[in-house]
Amino acid sequence: MLDDAEENAAAARHLEECEECRREQALLRRMRMALSAMEELSPPAGAWGRIESALPAGSGAGGEGRSDRRATGSVNVGGKARGRIPGWAAETATPLRLAAAAVLFLAGTWVGVIVTGSSSGDPVAGGDAPPREPAAVTDTGDSEELHDVPAGSHLARLQALRSGGPTPWEAVRHPEQANEYLARLDALIRASREALEESPADPVVNDFLFEVVEERNALGEALHVASVEYR
Amino acid sequence: MGERELVERARAGDRAAMGRLYEAHAGRVFTVVRRLAGEHALADDLCQEAWIRAFRKLHLFRGESSFGTWMYRLATNTALNGLRRRNRRPEVGGVAEPESRATPPDEAVINQRMLSKALDRLPPGYRRVLVLHDVEGFTHREIGEMLGVAEGTSKSQLHKARARMRELLAPSPGRNEVENEAKTEA
Numbered sequence: 001m002l003d004d005a006e007e008n009a010a011a012a013r014h015l016e017e018c019e020e021c022r023r024e025q026a027l028l029r030r031m032r033m034a035l036s037a038m039e040e041l042s043p044p045a046g047a048w049g050r051i052e053s054a055l056p057a058g059s060g061a062g063g064e065g066r067s068d069r070r071a072t073g074s075v076n077v078g079g080k081a082r083g084r085i086p087g088w089a090a091e092t093a094t095p096l097r098l099a100a101a102a103v104l105f106l107a108g109t110w111v112g113v114i115v116t117g118s119s120s121g122d123p124v125a126g127g128d129a130p131p132r133e134p135a136a137v138t139d140t141g142d143s144e145e146l147h148d149v150p151a152g153s154h155l156a157r158l159q160a161l162r163s164g165g166p167t168p169w170e171a172v173r174h175p176e177q178a179n180e181y182l183a184r185l186d187a188l189i190r191a192s193r194e195a196l197e198e199s200p201a202d203p204v205v206n207d208f209l210f211e212v213v214e215e216r217n218a219l220g221e222a223l224h225v226a227s228v229e230y231r
Numbered sequence: 232m233g234e235r236e237l238v239e240r241a242r243a244g245d246r247a248a249m250g251r252l253y254e255a256h257a258g259r260v261f262t263v264v265r266r267l268a269g270e271h272a273l274a275d276d277l278c279q280e281a282w283i284r285a286f287r288k289l290h291l292f293r294g295e296s297s298f299g300t301w302m303y304r305l306a307t308n309t310a311l312n313g314l315r316r317r318n319r320r321p322e323v324g325g326v327a328e329p330e331s332r333a334t335p336p337d338e339a340v341i342n343q344r345m346l347s348k349a350l351d352r353l354p355p356g357y358r359r360v361l362v363l364h365d366v367e368g369f370t371h372r373e374i375g376e377m378l379g380v381a382e383g384t385s386k387s388q389l390h391k392a393r394a395r396m397r398e399l400l401a402p403s404p405g406r407n408e409v410e411n412e413a414k415t416e417a
Contacts, residue, residue: 024397027397027401028393028397031346031393031396031397031400032365032393034342034343034346035346035361035365035366036365036366036368038262038266038343038346038347038366039343040258040259040262041258041261041262041265042258042261043257043258043260043261043275043278044271044275047257047261047275047278047279048250048253048254048257050279051253051279051282051283052246052249052250054279054283055246055249055283055286
């Protein structure tokens, strides 16, 4: 339905006269009813088994213990999910296995995610957030997508911190670059927490921070560096 | 055993309690994630991510809403963030859709299957808004917050999504492609 009462009235008058539009409206109404009544689906067989096997020992009691961080995290290589870091990576404490887990973890969705160090030029630190602008839509036919990160939004500013610097692969293989990468992740964590002070319930920034903390702690364990807390 | 007690036990690490929470809400969670993802394998992966995150974050659940509502929102956010990271589109004619639980008459099966196929063929941005609004019942304001867009943008995208769905589902002299696929597979 249209927002404006006058527009609604004009539309109603038109529908009285135009059979084609009445048919179209009826079809759209049926489509919407069908969409709202779509049947519930069944999860694939064995799904709970896979979930349970990926839960670290003692999970559910807080979620922020060391064993939790080691045992979880997306492993996403080449854009295709490969499941969670296996349990052996959580159960053992050898540096080699932790480093291997860190490599798998970092080589996934965060390839190319770089954090610039915090400085006076940090676009996130200080200042008021500019007003939200409508998102831009790129019309590319079948691939029409919604650029759903408004300019000036917290997420846009956090993503703007990704530029240059070592890749996760380089960070793990070269200790001097690992420290730089670690520092950049720490800066991104600070920036995310600042963003959450303004919008504590923002689910996107919350998840962003959660994932960055996960990544930072996975790398930190491989480098025998103290972990950080989510909050 | 009530939900509150199940949650408390799950918080304490009781796997059986976690399993029961999963059983109670897995269908609802998988359904919304599957609709958003547009493909089965990706939905499976995103659901796994959501459930693991839920049990790890269970200490954050305050009980102000039901566990199901909390889990549903968490799964929706996890799916949207996961899709944003992956920036993937569904593969046309990919993994076969498993049967839904009910066994409706032939016409309804085709309609449901056509609807599902058409949803899977929508561009991801359209599909997310259409699923969140017309299937799951979120308001434009809520969708705006979840997707990080203006309310007006959500409305505009919904209008375009419905028009695209209409094209995919509309009967034509040569029949629409979605209906053809459904009849071929039947």
